[in-house]
Amino acid sequence: MKAHDGMYIDGAWRDADGRDAIDVVNPADGQVIGQVPAGTALDVDTAVRAARAALPGWSATPPAERAARLSALRDVLVARKDEIAETITAELGSPLKFSQAVHAAAPIAVAGSYAELAATYAFEEKVGNSVVHHEPIGVVGAITPWNYPLHQIVAKVAPALAAGCTIVLKPAEDTPLTAQLFAEAVHEAGVPAGVFNLVTGLGPVAGQALAEHPGVDLVSFTGSTAVGRRIGAAAGAAVKRVALELGGKSANVILPSADLAKAVNVGVANVMSNSGQTCSAWTRMLVHRDQYDEAVALAAEAAAKYGDRIGPLVNAKQQERVRGYIEKGVAEGARLVAGGPEAPREEGCYVSPTVFADVTEDMTIAQEEIFGPVLSILRYDDEEEALRIANGTVYGLAGAVWAGDEAEAVAFARRMDTGQVDINGGRFNPLAPSGGYKQSGVGRELGLHGLTEYLQTKSLQF
Numbered sequence: 001m002k003a004h005d006g007m008y009i010d011g012a013w014r015d016a017d018g019r020d021a022i023d024v025v026n027p028a029d030g031q032v033i034g035q036v037p038a039g040t041a042l043d044v045d046t047a048v049r050a051a052r053a054a055l056p057g058w059s060a061t062p063p064a065e066r067a068a069r070l071s072a073l074r075d076v077l078v079a080r081k082d083e084i085a086e087t088i089t090a091e092l093g094s095p096l097k098f099s100q101a102v103h104a105a106a107p108i109a110v111a112g113s114y115a116e117l118a119a120t121y122a123f124e125e126k127v128g129n130s131v132v133h134h135e136p137i138g139v140v141g142a143i144t145p146w147n148y149p150l151h152q153i154v155a156k157v158a159p160a161l162a163a164g165c166t167i168v169l170k171p172a173e174d175t176p177l178t179a180q181l182f183a184e185a186v187h188e189a190g191v192p193a194g195v196f197n198l199v200t201g202l203g204p205v206a207g208q209a210l211a212e213h214p215g216v217d218l219v220s221f222t223g224s225t226a227v228g229r230r231i232g233a234a235a236g237a238a239v240k241r242v243a244l245e246l247g248g249k250s251a252n253v254i255l256p257s258a259d260l261a262k263a264v265n266v267g268v269a270n271v272m273s274n275s276g277q278t279c280s281a282w283t284r285m286l287v288h289r290d291q292y293d294e295a296v297a298l299a300a301e302a303a304a305k306y307g308d309r310i311g312p313l314v315n316a317k318q319q320e321r322v323r324g325y326i327e328k329g330v331a332e333g334a335r336l337v338a339g340g341p342e343a344p345r346e347e348g349c350y351v352s353p354t355v356f357a358d359v360t361e362d363m364t365i366a367q368e369e370i371f372g373p374v375l376s377i378l379r380y381d382d383e384e385e386a387l388r389i390a391n392g393t394v395y396g397l398a399g400a401v402w403a404g405d406e407a408e409a410v411a412f413a414r415r416m417d418t419g420q421v422d423i424n425g426g427r428f429n430p431l432a433p434s435g436g437y438k439q440s441g442v443g444r445e446l447g448l449h450g451l452t453e454y455l456q457t458k459s460l461q462f
Helices: 041-059 063-079 081-092 096-120 149-163 176-188 203-212 225-237 260-276 289-304 316-331 383-390 406-413 447-452
Strands: 007-009 012-014 021-026 031-037 124-127 130-136 139-143 166-170 196-198 218-222 241-245 251-254 284-288 335-338 354-357 374-380 399-402 455-461
Touching: 007 041, 007 176, 021 081, 021 176, 031 081, 031 176, 041 130, 041 139, 041 166, 041 196, 041 203, 063 081, 063 096, 063 149, 063 176, 081 096, 081 149, 081 176, 096 149, 096 260, 096 447, 139 149, 139 203, 149 166, 149 176, 149 218, 149 447, 166 203, 176 196, 203 218, 203 225, 218 225, 225 241, 251 260, 251 383, 260 284, 260 289, 260 374, 260 399, 284 289, 284 383, 289 335, 289 354, 289 374, 316 335, 316 374, 374 383, 383 406, 399 406
Parallel strands: 139 166, 139 218, 166 196, 218 241, 251 284, 251 399, 284 374, 354 374
Antiparallel strands: 007 012, 007 196, 021 031, 124 130, 130 455, 335 354
């Protein structure tokens, strides 16, 4: 896990502009495991200039050749998947099995999907007496979060490369070693110099410089709604395209006809996975009044089994934030049935898997994104109330519906104000678009919809 001393710009590792560095800390034990440079606005400018210079050549590269580079990139990620998993476990704290099964495997699937799309997508189409060309948007500024460090990078970089765009990536400061490993993989895959560039640094410095840079044509950001608002405002002022994947407070709606035990157990697993650090996690479980007590008992039992099976939160600040939300839940009258604010162990940034019952929709823990292993269980009287509660937040990123009859679940899901709904535990699909309604964001990632985010159209009339 060697940390590079510089930035990956224009096809080479080069010294950063300043001397400042960021410590990379293992949240399981607080040990410093590496250092990366804290990039400045000048580093960002150098990287954007390299991306602009590489744009004409890369955008003119035949899609089949772009597809070949993406296939090569996927192959390098496959070859280095163990190293990727170990790096993510070290800097994020997720258990190694989860890092292997999700953090390393999902981005490999996504990279492969864009290799295929680049080769098969119709970059021009005939419409009446016009030919419509789908052209790359230009230079992309990608700002990614720490919770799925490689998946979030690949979900932006792969479609941008497939589209013919060039990129400057500013990864989260908590998980920059994964981003450096990805830059090595891009280099190994033979992507031309300047097409992909990496600047490590702090959000308010390097991230802001990238979002505001006049040489960037599209800013793609995944993170908090608060930061997303600022990036959207800056992009709007410059009349540049923006893609935002922001917060969530997704509802897991269990209809009375559902297999209650399965729905509750899968629901708890969904919230606890990645220590609850998932923007699309089903953090609100909605259960009919007649089944409520049974569901609460099942959820408490399921959460207790997670004890030592979940990793720490990413850092001490997040740990304090989540514990603060748990204390607020207690103060506002919710009933703790599993976990609580006390740290389960002395060292590391751990939080106990926590379940609240008797949660009402006006409580803070039912409205705000906690980003930790905390589940709120709400009761409803009938389907209309369940729908009102499910739609009753500023967010609309994901959700789930369980019913004995699939058609019943689908009918409910169609009425939810959210970008993705899993029906009776439907599996993740890397080809399906993900993204939000309302304050959960603008634009879509993954699959064909994720590719078109990086394209603009030009029509020629004959």
